Amino acid sequence: MIPLDRYPEPALFAGTVLVFRGEHPFDREAAQFMLCDYPAASEGRCPFALYCVWGYHSGSLEYVFPVEALAEGVRGIDTKWLRENWKQKVCGGCGASDVSVRLWDEK
16 A cells, blocks of 8 residues: 555546545544545536445445546546545545555455
């Protein structure tokens, strides 16, 4: 796993898991949010969302990304946007340096 603030790639793709401790209810154990395709997105909306994939909130939709979070030229989320907006827009209680990126092919 790599801390989000040091993640070298310009984009994150579906299947990427973000591991962190945030504010309630994600403060007791490390939360795991997976970047997923969001098929319910209407035209002009971002087709990506974060779902909780571990613990009591497993399966819950946690965040739908805005269009400005999309990476240019690829189907993914812009890493820089996510770093800069994690605490204010995605999940309070921790910053990008407290979030680890686990790729879909990591154990």
